Amino acid sequence: MKLMECVPNFSEGRDQSVIDAIANAIKSVKNVVLLDVDPGADTNRTVFTMAGEPEAVLEAAFQAIKKASELIDMSKHHGEHPRMGATDVCPFIPISDMTMEECVEYARRLGKRVGEELGIPVYLYEYAATKEEWRNLSNIRAGEYEALPEKAKDPAWKPDFGPHIFNAKSGATAIGAREFLIAYNINLNTRDKRKASELAAIIRESGRPAKDEKGRIIKDEQGNKVIIPGLFQHCKAVGWYIESYKRAQISINLTNYKITPPHIVLEKVRELASERGIVVTGSELVGLIPKAAMVNAGKFYLERMGESTGLPERMIMETAIQSMGLAELTPFDLDKKVIEYAIAKKDRLSAMSLESFADLLSTDTPAPGGGSVAAFCAALSAALTAMVSNLTINKKGYESVQNQVREIAPQAQDIKLQAIQLIDEDTDAFNAMMDASRLPKKTEEEIALREQKIEEATKQAILVPLHTLEIALQALKLADEVAKVGNMNALSDAGTAALTALTAAKAANYNILINLPQIKDEAFKEDINNRAMNLLQESETLASQIESFVSDRLKNA
Template sequence: MKLVECVPNISEGRRGDVIEAVAAAAAVPGVTLLNVDPGADTNRTVITFVGDPDAVLEGAFQLVHKGVELIDMTSHRGAHPRIGAVDVVPFVPISGVSMDDCVVLARRLAERVGKELSIPVYLYEFAASAPHRRNLADIREGEYEGLAKKLKDKRWAPDFGPATFVPRSGATVIGARKFLVAYNVNLNTLDKRLANRVAFDIRERGRMKRDAEGNVVLDSKGEPAWEPGLLKSVKAVGWVIPEYGCAQVSINLTDLDVTPLHVAFDTAEERARERGLRVTGSEIVGLVPLSVLLEAGRHYLRNMGRPTGVPESALVQTAIRTLGLSEVKPFDPKERVIEYRLGTSSPLASMSVRDFLDELSSDSPAPGGGSVSALAGAMGAALAAMVAAISHGKKGFEATQNDLDKIARRAQELKDQFVAAIDADTTAFDRLLEAMRLPADNPARNAAIADATIRATEVPLGVLEGCPEVIELCRQVARIGFQASLSDAGVGSQMARAAAAGAYQNVCINLAGLNDAARRSKLLARADAAWARARELHGAAEKETLVKLRDDVKA
């Protein structure tokens, strides 16, 4: 799933009707509005929405358009630094997209805003056109009141739009940045000073140097000298929250690639313990990408000597329990994890076995063979993961633990891909039927059928191309895993082979309806290659497994 987050900040925090209209403008098809957070004192509102890249790009433009239409900067007053009506629009990669992808989105939006709305636009952070424009604070220096003068400085000519002052709208800053996490670690104290000491230990800036008498040490310029803290890309301070009955180390994680959340927690825990304190839990403020909890879950399972190739839900629960995320208030991943908030529908995959079989046996053409093939592939991958997990940690398997863990992790990933395809196959088939029901004289009918046919082919093709890897994983775990589970690995290989056969047949029947010969040939070549590879690997796997199992019977 490709997901991009956009977090526009608009210069309006008091007029509810304006805030509502601007936020609603972003809610184009494919976008989910996650949060609208107005501030009356700052006269500023932070709006958060997510979706696929193209939808988020369109939503961002519509928001900017509505914002500059309704917000008049000539009468704006507020405590927060700002440069325009729609002050800043950052794109943030969440899943399936890179920072480079977000930079492209930022540049596309900036160009369109400058051209169609005729307002100055600056690019910042990873999208910045020059080093001196990377920092948002530098672009905002002088704020709205100093913008007219700034625009006359060639060094601060806008990246897009006119280099002229537009009093009503000001300027807009657009960019790409990493995801920021607001995170608090709970301590068994109400002493703010103790919380600050832990905060100063871990934050990148550290604390001011002091001599033996406690006096601040000055550097060569007469400024206070600083002792850096332990963690890069971390800001932190101590405070007390009376309603929680504890002090917290309040942390901003500005680059999760540099300092992941679980590293911040572990480091805070170590420093607290050295100061005679106990960490009792922690709190994530706002929403968080799924990857943050998955990384934490794997980290703590490794620390326990447990396999990390477990279901996604187990990783999430391990992270929640270990980090103590429900100590001060319940942490519900369905509400707090961005990907889960989107609520992707999976009616078939969520059914009981009995309900799925009843639905399958009805007179409806979907679900059909494509969904069954995906389910078979998922079961094959699940068996590979199971055998690896059973073998991990057993006496005599110490030398292969890393390999077993890799097998389990990859098998879980493939299992999840196949599970998603159970519903995706039926959805694709339904869309093909919808396209075929269009009136014959509808000029869009042929293109709609072609697009739907390609999608209906790509889903089983994805299943087919994943099956050889499942078979190979089953072969590997059969060789190095717990031999009492050898038959499970063998069944996993058989299920993957059946999935490949079913998916191949679905690809072929769908391609027969595709008139684009070049596209048809290309897709068929991919299917032929994957089907041949699946049969080759399965033949070898079946021979290895059955020979071993049969020989054990003879013995």
């Protein structure tokens, strides 16, 4: 599922009624979760953090900017933080299944709408920048709000979107795309801030001044300080002492965790600290973190221990928590600290107990139904394959297949997660069809719109089980692999994985067939019908082969 974060900064940190109004504008949009509101009276600025489905986040961002333009008058604004507009900055950040290029496109779409509908000059920055000098936000904001009247007269400052005029009330807004910023602190067993600062200077990208044997700063022929580059890119770090913790910390901002992940920084600091007789006692995450960063950390430590990485993602992340000492100072709750978990719907089907799901399934409500059950079967199949793989890892007599089963296990876990997501997507697609059918149909325009929405919703209700069918075939292929190389004591489980995947495939196909006749788009119908038929045939052939193989081996065991 595509997830995007947005962190708009508004030039109001004192009037709670204004802050609440902007928050309500965000909350009014479905499929967006307002994760945090952080006002500052001295800065007279509030940072909002929201996340959700990209289109919904885009709409929520616009509504928030619109509300800010109505309620904030920049001609009366004063605060410590640099600013140039009622909405000062509005960056989009990719969270999961999103590329930076997609976030850039959303930034441009928002900028165009803000410029055209609200009449606010918009400058694109960071990854969305159209000029290299505008990539850096501080260059755009130079002179702040007070410089905007002169910039409005300078052709070089023509905004990317909106009028090239001075908007006295709303100022100007910078809209962009950037990577997720992880605020991360490393805890030391010392009160000495200088020791923390020394380590911070070594790891941060900006580096530290070179010194001679007597500790004097070395300068070049031009009199400039000679700088020793830091060890990590996209890493900002300082040392400080926290009275409430009674210890020094290295406070770190990681601006691109995909290049410089927190666990790699931690391991290097552990090494550097040990050389100096300092002990790293743990670490602390400030705010939220993408799931990928935690999973990657957990897999890093599991691999280092020679253990399987094909575990449920929560178990992998628990390994990261323990290995990084993330719960040393305060409890680390995955549901609150991992952004995907924090914004997840609490009433989703996949979060129900088996008993509750079966009970709901048995009532007279049409959804959840066969489509969700098909996805659940695909998830169970992949889970069984992961189990057989994990029962084979590090087992005597299976030395020759270790590389293979170590690859199968995480692949099966990934299929399991995709299938679990489809449980809710199938029911959501059905509910969308019902919503479309309830649209008014009194006028010709209403009838035409209703038919269009029904067609769109029905297509989605077909595409979801088609995805389930694709996933089921992938699960079958993995079941085939593990049946041939996995632990013989779990061969029946591998066979069950194949049978369950075939059930998922056939059930998914039923859900395609029942909705396909309602589609008016003949090209779509033909394409889907051909794809589904080929997937099902391949699934049935492979399942039959696995069943014969497993049955023969069990009979001859």
